[in-house]
Structures are given as C-alpha cells and as structure tokens.
Amino acid sequence: xDPKIWLRRINRNRVLFPLGAxxxxxxxxxxxxxxxxxxxxxxxxxxxxxxxxxxxxGEACVILTGGIDLSVGxxxxxxxxxxxxxxxxxxxxIPLAVLGGLGVGVLAGALxxxxxxxxxxxxxxxxxAMMAVARGGTLVLTNGRPVSGFLKSFRAIxxxxxxxxxxxxxxxxxxxxxxxxxxxxxxxxxxxxxxxxETGTRFVGVNVxxxxxxxFILAGLCxxxxxxxxxxxxxxxxPTAGEGYELDAIAAAVLGGVSLSGGVGSLVGTFFGxxxxxxxxxxxxxxxxxxxYQYIAKGLILAVAAISLSxxxxxxx
Amino acid sequence: MGxxxxxxxxxxxxxxxxxxxxVHALKGVDFHVHRGEVVGxxxxxxxxxxxxxxILSGVFPPDKGEIVVEGRKVRFRSPKxxxxxxxxxxxxxxxxxxxLDVPANIFLGREPxxxxxxxxMALLNKGRMLxxxxxxLERLKVNIGDLNALAGELSGGQRQTVxxxxxxxxxxxxxxxxxxxxxxxxxxxxxxxxLVRKLKERDIGVVFISHTLQEVFxxxxxxxxxxxxxxxxxxxxxELTIDEAVKLMVGGE
Ligand SMILES: Nc1ncnc2c1ncn2[C@@H]1O[C@H](COP(=O)(O)OP(=O)(O)O)[C@@H](O)[C@H]1O
Ligand SMILES: [Mg+2]
Numbered sequence: 001x002d003p004k005i006w007l008r009r010i011n012r013n014r015v016l017f018p019l020g021a022x023x024x025x026x027x028x029x030x031x032x033x034x035x036x037x038x039x040x041x042x043x044x045x046x047x048x049x050x051x052x053x054x055x056x057x058g059e060a061c062v063i064l065t066g067g068i069d070l071s072v073g074x075x076x077x078x079x080x081x082x083x084x085x086x087x088x089x090x091x092x093x094i095p096l097a098v099l100g101g102l103g104v105g106v107l108a109g110a111l112x113x114x115x116x117x118x119x120x121x122x123x124x125x126x127x128x129a130m131m132a133v134a135r136g137g138t139l140v141l142t143n144g145r146p147v148s149g150f151l152k153s154f155r156a157i158x159x160x161x162x163x164x165x166x167x168x169x170x171x172x173x174x175x176x177x178x179x180x181x182x183x184x185x186x187x188x189x190x191x192x193x194x195x196x197x198e199t200g201t202r203f204v205g206v207n208v209x210x211x212x213x214x215x216f217i218l219a220g221l222c223x224x225x226x227x228x229x230x231x232x233x234x235x236x237x238x239p240t241a242g243e244g245y246e247l248d249a250i251a252a253a254v255l256g257g258v259s260l261s262g263g264v265g266s267l268v269g270t271f272f273g274x275x276x277x278x279x280x281x282x283x284x285x286x287x288x289x290x291x292x293y294q295y296i297a298k299g300l301i302l303a304v305a306a307i308s309l310s311x312x313x314x315x316x317x
Numbered sequence: 318m319g320x321x322x323x324x325x326x327x328x329x330x331x332x333x334x335x336x337x338x339x340v341h342a343l344k345g346v347d348f349h350v351h352r353g354e355v356v357g358x359x360x361x362x363x364x365x366x367x368x369x370x371x372i373l374s375g376v377f378p379p380d381k382g383e384i385v386v387e388g389r390k391v392r393f394r395s396p397k398x399x400x401x402x403x404x405x406x407x408x409x410x411x412x413x414x415x416x417l418d419v420p421a422n423i424f425l426g427r428e429p430x431x432x433x434x435x436x437x438m439a440l441l442n443k444g445r446m447l448x449x450x451x452x453x454l455e456r457l458k459v460n461i462g463d464l465n466a467l468a469g470e471l472s473g474g475q476r477q478t479v480x481x482x483x484x485x486x487x488x489x490x491x492x493x494x495x496x497x498x499x500x501x502x503x504x505x506x507x508x509x510x511x512l513v514r515k516l517k518e519r520d521i522g523v524v525f526i527s528h529t530l531q532e533v534f535x536x537x538x539x540x541x542x543x544x545x546x547x548x549x550x551x552x553x554x555x556e557l558t559i560d561e562a563v564k565l566m567v568g569g570e
Contacts, residue, residue: 012467186428187437193414193425200412203376204426204483205397210437263416 014257018272029283050167053274056252058222060270066262067123072223073245074134080227084147084237109220113213148236157232179267195262333382353520357537364543374406375399403490415469420450474505
C-alpha cells in the first residue's frame with residue numbers, strides 16, 4: 001500500500017501526535033532533571049495523572065459527539081463532598097457512601113444530557129449552568145468547609161497494588177473499558193457518527209438523543225469517580241476541589257487528538273494527552289518554576305497543539 | 318414495464334400541506350407511485366420537492382393530508398417508520414458520515430451484532446459488515462476500491478454510490494433520490510441512471526429528483542411538476558417535451 005495512505009490510516013485516530021509529544025517531553029524532562037525518572041517521582045506522576053485522566057475520559061466522549069461538558073470539575077467536587085459527608089457526618093458504610101457519590105455524578109450527567117438532548121440547550125450553556133449549581137450545592141452541603149479525616153480502609157483507595165498506585169489502576173481500567181466500548185459497540189459507533197454528522201445519523205433512524213444522554217451520564221460518572229479518588233488521595237473533600245479541572249480535561253482531550261468539532265479522536269490519545277499535561281506540570285515543579293508561570297506554559301502548549309493538529313487535518317484532506 | 322397504469326398505486330399522498338412559519342411550502346399536493354415505476358419530480362428551486370419527499374420519508378409530518386401505503390393509511394413519526402414500510406431515501410444533503418468508513422456508513426443504524434442483539438451496548442460484527450458491504454457493492458457493479466476508506470476520502474460519485482447501496486441493502490419497495498446526481502461528473506451520473514433502470518427491473522418504485530431535465534426524461538416513466546408548492550403537471554414522460562416541462566415549472570407566459 002502507498003506509505004502515505006498507510007500512515008494516514010494509522011493516524012486516523014490521531015494518537016501519533018500526543019505519543020510523539022509525550023516521548024519528546026519525557027526525553028527533555030529526563031535530561032533536565034535527575035529526579036524525573038526516579039521511582040518515587042514516576043509513582044507521583046501516575047497518581048497525579050489518574051484524576052485528570054479520568055475526567056478527560058468522560059470529557060473526550062462528550063467532545064466526540066460534538067458537545068462539551070464544563071461541569072466535570074464541579075461534579076467532581078459535589079460527588080466527593082457527598083461521599084465525604086455520608087461517611088463522616090451520616091456514618092454511612094464506605095461502599096454505600098461511594099455509591100452515593102457516584103449516584104450524584106450520574107444524576108448530574110443525566111440532567112446535562114436531558115437539557116442538551118431534549119430541551120436542546122447548547123451543551124456549552126447547559127453544562128455551565130450545571131457547573132454553577134453543582135459548585136453552589138457543594139458549598140451548601142459542606143457549609144463551605146473541608147470535610148476531612150477518613151477511615152484507613154477508605155484511604156486505601158489511594159494506596160498501592162505492588163509498585164503501582166491503585167488510583168492509576170482504576171483509571172487505566174476505566175480507559176480500557178471505555179476504549180473497547182468506543183471501538184467495538186454500537187454505542188461507540190454512534191458516538192462517532194453523531195459527532196461526524198448528527199442529522200445524517202438521525203435520518204438513518206438512530207436515536208441520537210439516547211446516545212447524547214448516555215455520553216453525558218458517562219462524563220458525570222467519570223467526574224464522580226474522580227471525586228472519590230481525590231477524597232482518598234487528600235484524605236479530605238474540599239468544596240473548592242476540581243476548580244479549573246474541566247479545562248485540564250478538555251486540554252488533555254484536545255492534546256490527545258480529539259477534535260472539538262466532534263467525530264475524531266480516541267481515548268488512547270486522550271490518555272497520552274493527560275500524561276503530557278501531567279508530565280509538563282511535574283517537570284516544571286522539579287525545575288522549581290512558579291505556579292503562575294506554569295499556567296502560562298500549559299496555555300502555550302495547548303495553543304501549539306491546537307495549531308499543529310488543525311494543520312494536520314488540512315494535510316489529510 | 319411495471320404496472321404504472323394497472324391498479325392501485327403502491328403509495329399515495331393526498332392533499333399534503335406544509336407550512337414553515339409563514340411559508341406555505343406545500344399547498345395540497347397529491348402524489349403517487351406504483352411499484353416498478355420511476356417518477357421524475359421536477360420544479361424550480363424552492364418549489365417544495367425536498368419538502369414533499371421528506372414528508373414521504375418520515376423526516377417530518379404533513380400539517381394536513383394523508384399518506385396511504387398499499388391501501389392502508391399510515392403515519393410516519395420518524396424516518397425509521399417509513400423505512401419499516403419499505404421506503405428508503407437518498408437525501409440531497411449527502412447523509413453519509415464522513416469520519417466513518419464505507420461498511421460503517423452502509424450499516425449505520427442497523428449494525429449486525431456478535432452478541433447483544435439490538436441493544437445499544439451490542440458488540441459489532443465488523444467482519445460481517447465488511448463482507449456484506451463488499452458483496453452488496455459487487456452486486457451493484459460499482460467499484461469503491463478500498464472499503465476501509467473513510468466516506469470523507471471518497472469522490473462524489475463513490476459517496477453517492479455508498480448512499481444508494483445503503484438504501485438498497487434493506488430491499489426497499491420505494492427508493493427516493495433527491496438530486497442524486499447534483500455533485501457528480503458525467504460518467505458517474507450515467508452510472509446512477511443505469512442503476513435506476515436496474516431498480517425498475519426489480520420492481521422497485523423510484524422517485525427521482527433532478528435539476529437536469531435531460532436526466533429526468535432519460536429515466537422517468539412519469540413526470541410530476543411542482544411550482545410554488547402546487548402540483549402543476551402530472552404526465553407520462555412520453556406525452557411531454559422538455560420545453561413544455563420548463564414552461565410548467567416557471568409558469569406565466
Ligand atoms: N426546514 C425548513 N424550515 C423553513 N423553511 C423551509 C424548510 N425546508 C424548506 N423550507 C422552505 O420551503 C420551501 C420549499 O423548499 P424545498 O422543499 O427545499 O424546495 P426544493 O427542494 O423544491 O428546492 C422553500 O421556500 C424553503 O425555503
Ligand atoms: Mg431540494
């Protein structure tokens with residue numbers, strides 16, 4: 001086969017770009033700091049990436065359908081707080097408290113989906129409203145104060161399985177499941193179809209609303225899993241948890257090759273995108289670059305990524 | 318030739334009205350098609366052709382009037398309802414999904430499953446989709462080349478062929494084609510016209526919309542003319558010349 005076609009086919013889901021960026025970043029990081037490749041630091045990176053990556057998994061699915069979810073950071077906070085409040089104040093057993101938190105995430109996602117697919121509010125606005133409501137709900141629920149000091153058995157979620165952080169394994173498991181669902185189920189096929197041509201997909205008889213609803217529910221569920229994970233990691237639920245995480249999640253998806261206009265990209269790429277974001281933050285920390293400059297650096301990387309990816313599309317056409 | 322005179326039409330639309338806000342797009346149109354009959358539907362831009370066939374294919378309901386299939390009154394609430402009655406449509410705005418490959422487009426909305434049946438979480442049978450897509454395209458004697466290509470990578474003619482193949486996979490009783498040749502080169506247009514003639518032999522009714530009247534006259538048994546939402550002509554193709562048809566389309570003298 002023509003090597004150009006072959007390359008294009010491999011890169012159909014655009015994983016080459018984030019993979020290349022990650023490899024480059026790791027090489028640069030390793031040569032800049034002797035601490036970067038130490039086991040301690042690698043474990044740290046893997047724990048850090050878990051929470052951003054799990055938000056990005058849900059976000060990527062929403063973006064693949066051509067929508068956006070701005071509420072994932074706030075849904076993380078309210079789910080984390082509900083779990084914490086159930087455990088600490090209501091004395092509910094850990095599994096039930098976790099289920100409660102996840103349930104809140106699913107509910108928030110379902111409301112987003114209903115607003116977008118049935119009421120036909122643009123997802124940008126619908127999820128912005130959800131973001132405000134969920135953040136406000138978190139503050140009301142916790143009186144604006146952190147809820148902290150959980151049982152050891154709950155904190156074990158942020159522990160280790162052998163050399164690997166459990167948080168990372170959870171996230172990795174979710175990614176494997178999600179990617180398989182996207183590539184091999186009817187649902188996954190419709191996610192890409194809705195993102196590529198919503199009207200055409202409706203015309204062949206696909207229930208587009210149901211697909212959108214499900215995608216927002218999954219994003220809410222991912223955010224809630226992230227909330228429980230963050231509770232365990234910090235041994236506290238902060239009402240301000242997850243502020244700005246929606247932007248990190250969107251950035252991870254875009255860096256990972258997910259097109260904001262929908263229909264193109266993958267979870268594999270998104271995972272690499274999340275790693276790029278995390279490794280970047282990590283190396284800047286190791287080099288003792290201040291937090292303010294880190295924001296600027298991340299913004300620049302995202303801009304460069306967006307530009308080179310859109311160039312890539314033009315080449316492909 | 319299929320029974321365009323004999324007996325009851327396969328599908329009938331009676332007194333169809335459609336308003337879009339203040340626009341009265343269809344003003345009481347009657348329309349029918351027999352099995353194995355090719356009906357050319359013509360009219361100026363905005364005459365209501367697409368609106369009429371979108372009602373027939375279930376995209377939206379008529380505001381007034383009724384649709385009768387094989388003598389039974391029907392009500393289509395979605396394209397799916399129309400499909401279940403054997404009405405398939407190739408839309409003017411090419412309805413392919415550019416970021417999916419050829420088999421994915423042909424089977425969109427009715428993917429064969431390995432397990433899980435009709436559920437949303439069913440596992441796709443990709444091997445079967447590829448095999449059946451290839452067999453179907455061979456039967457239609459069209460050459461797409463690489464079936465793993467995305468629809469967005471195909472030429473206009475290839476895309477149109479995929480859209481038609483998708484419609485034919487269901488073995489429809491009626492195939493509606495809204496300007497199927499608008500984006501095509503001469504050679505590709507000829508292939509589509511040949512295909513329409515083959516459908517006729519298989520006793521499939523066809524509604525064929527085109528701005529190129531030569532094409533319409535080349536395949537149609539009967540010509541229906543719309544002007545500003547009204548039917549102003551309904552004649553066997555051999556009792557009408559292109560000049561007369563144009564006069565009816567634009568109206569006035
Ligand atoms: N979805 C719609 N919303 C509003 N007006 C429409 C819509 N579809 C068609 N129309 C109007 O209805 C009339 C008939 O359009 P159409 O059926 O597309 O004509 P044709 O296909 O013959 O060119 C036009 O005036 C058009 O502007
Ligand atoms: Mg039209």
